[in-house]
Amino acid sequence: MSLKGARERWVRTGGIELCVAEMGDATQPTVLLVHGYPDSKEVWSEVAERLADRFHVVLYDVRGHGRSTAPAPLRGGFTLEKLTDDFLAVADAVSPDRPVHLVGHDWGSVQSWEFVTVKRTEGRIASFTSMSGPSLDHFGHWIKKRMSRPTPRRVGQLLGQGAKSWYVYMLHTPLLPELAWRGPLGRQWPGILRRMERLPGGDYPTPSQPQDAAHGTWLYRDNVRARLRRPRSDAYAHAPVQLITPTGDIFLSERLYDELDEWAPQLTRRSLPAKHWVPRTRPDQLSSWISEFVLANENNAAGVAGRETVARGPYAERFGGQLVLVTGAASGIGRATAFAFAEAGARIVAVDRDAEGAARTAEMSRLIGAPEAWGEAVDVSDEQAMEKLAGKVATEYGVVDVLVNNAGIGLAGSFLQTSTEDWRQVLDVNLWGVIHGCRLFGRQMAARGQGGHIVNTASAAAYQPSKSLPAYSTSKAAVLMLSQCLRAELAAQGIGVSAICPGFVNTNITSTARFAGVDAKEEERRQRKSARMYGLRNYPPEKVADAILRAVVKNQAVVPVTPEARGAHFISRFMPRTLRAIARLEPPL
Amino acid sequence: MTSAVASELTAELRGFAEVQRLAYDCAEAVAAQLKPGVTERGAARMQREWLRERGVRDWFHLPFAWFGDRTAFVGFRIPLQFFPTNRVLEAGMPFILDMAPVYKGYTADIGYSGCLGPSPVHDRLLADLEAHRELILREVRERRSLREIYGDVDRLMVRQGYANRHRAYPFGVIAHKVDRVKERRWSPHLFGFGTQSLKGLAGDALRGHREGWSPLWSPYKFSDHPPRPGLWAVEPHLGFRGTGAKFEEILVVTDSKDPEQSAFWLDDDLPHVRRWAEDS
Known part of the structure; x- marks a missing residue:
């Protein structure tokens, strides 16, 4: 019995x-x-x-x-x-x-x-x-x-x-x-x-x-x-x-x-x-x-009235009531993703080192359909802080159903000009942040044994080499491979893993990106210039968020998002030499 | 925030204030009549008729009305999409009324956001517009370049979690100059814009081109100049997942050395300003 x-x-x-x-x-x-x-x-x-x-x-x-x-x-x-x-x-x-x-x-x-x-x-x-x-x-x-x-x-x-x-x-x-x-x-x-x-x-x-x-x-x-x-x-x-x-x-x-x-x-x-x-x-x-x-x-x-905002998004039947944790959720793709999940009625944990931005994301999420949402100020590259976060989330909010490892920073500049400190910084956030997320929350998902999904934000730079983005591309290529290995490992537990490769998306990553080997003034000029070019391209982060939700629903492995990311992904499989030729071009900055 | 006190308003400014007040009265009157089933065309016609009855004969532009996700210009690609459609208003939908009447030769250009029934998202958007009104005035008084101010407004919107929707307007303008218009017996309009006003704008654009300024306040290089004295209809427009909200009102820029007098909002007794005062 x-x-x-x-x-x-x-x-x-x-x-x-x-x-x-x-x-x-x-x-x-x-x-x-x-x-x-x-x-x-x-x-x-x-x-x-x-x-x-x-x-x-x-x-x-x-x-x-x-x-x-x-x-x-x-x-x-x-x-x-x-x-x-x-x-x-x-x-x-x-x-x-x-x-x-x-x-x-x-x-x-x-x-x-x-x-x-x-x-x-x-x-x-x-x-x-x-x-x-x-x-x-x-x-x-x-x-x-x-x-x-x-x-x-x-x-x-x-x-x-x-x-x-x-x-x-x-x-x-x-x-x-x-x-x-x-x-x-x-x-x-x-x-x-x-x-x-x-x-x-x-x-x-x-x-x-x-x-x-x-x-x-x-x-x-x-x-x-x-x-x-x-x-x-x-x-x-x-x-x-x-x-x-x-x-x-x-x-x-x-x-x-x-x-x-x-x-x-x-x-x-x-x-x-x-x-x-x-x-x-x-x-x-x-x-x-x-x-x-x-x-x-x-x-x-x-005769008690229900909640005022009811989730009606296209994915509401799939994500209603689920717990979704998004890192880098104070801006850009992370924030748009949190909002998209909120619209589908998910409970949101918005993680970012910018406490105010994370809190704002959580607050807005509640307005558009999330039954509950919390902002957490954590730096994903900080192992202890991430462990503390994982403990807190598990005890207070429950086991995460969908984890979106999205936090990332940009670093441009040739390899020979990139210092070891620059390397450490970009790998700490872009790669170690993802590792910590997958390790801590993935373990909780696996231990619960009731499925789940992990989304890692890689980049089109993960398969498009470039002489001006060696450190960033390396970190993102690692994320892409990590995602695919993890996908194989966790498939047996019913946990899906997707890697998202957005491409040029109009977010503030350009204005916070570091440019190695140039002085502060030149760096600011390049940040402005690249921000303007991304602005002209004007691919909205909301579309990436849509791609992320679709990837979770369909359990897709690798999802290039913008047309240029999809094009590069195609070329990387059938004409890799073309990509290597493109890699030699000087970016117009 | 202090504006020029009434006694100091020149007759000219009083003329502009009068038509702006008239336009906001129209917006409030029409908004009060909106109910489920009204179409955008219907709402635009109500505005047009209300103002015609009160002596408006010419327009900077004909009244617009946007309902539902059209308030955030979702899927707008060509300017023709700004014109009122047969979209039907439903309970809970946000709406925006935007009109620019010319009255006794004075132009106003206003935008009024509302929502049919309670909507926490819409309330939040409206409340967050207050910071933009303050930011714009402060930076204009500091005589920052218009392009820089545009960028700062843009960044504030991103920080708030919104999309910049005034970018969808022609030339992506957040504001444009308005001026007096000659009263003619026949006042035709072209694509919804009054020809007299267009003529004024074109004249300004030509003169500005020679002197290095522009009557359009845009994110582009031609707006990289300090605020030009005159009257500017400022219209920051926020968008958030299918809900849009804006206000539009006249900012007076003068060449006074006193920062308080160098720039001020023409009128502080407007529906959105009153609303913020009530909330705080």
């Missing part, structure tokens, strides 16, 4: 004994977690633990699964109508006076869609969070729509989901699935989950798993054909719905939910870069989204 501190009770309904577990304070809002196939309620153990300190968490084994008894005969005992009876019985037993907040994963979500769309449950459900389980009725209409007017795109979507549903066809064959589950498949299953779905080890799946899987085949046989052939036309949700879509789900296409807004008028969308078993692999993110959604709906019901 892996549910710590759970109070168990039995609920009797229609000749079945359902095993119900309760956690947390029963006076708090009730969150009812429904498991999927082939699982039992223990699939929720990690999420339930995290929710239990704020809510009354209730889990039950669906009939025929875990310790609940199975109907006899099995055929016809698993229809959605009977599953709805079970749900109502449990809800009435654990929360007779108040509606419950429903959360379903996989088949738990499929049946919850039935609960939330039928008349007799109206008033019993306060909200519904769905993950990896569409309504069979919506699915039926989805297929019909694509079959009746098959455009190439629709045919593609049909074939795509058709291929992903291979196991559904298998489960419809008589007897074989049961034999497989009770035999070799059941024995192999924990290993398969670990290898294919990257589930952490531990006490999941439970010993009852082969039995659950064998009984659960009747969920498919009793409902799928009937509902897909004649989907209900009145399957409208009568409660607010939060849809969490894992983008790496190999069983369900994201396209299934394209028309969901028609069926669920109050729909909140979330997306998560993860595979199918999110309750096991991403419990932190799930519990925070569930809590937020439940509380928002509790407040709505109580």
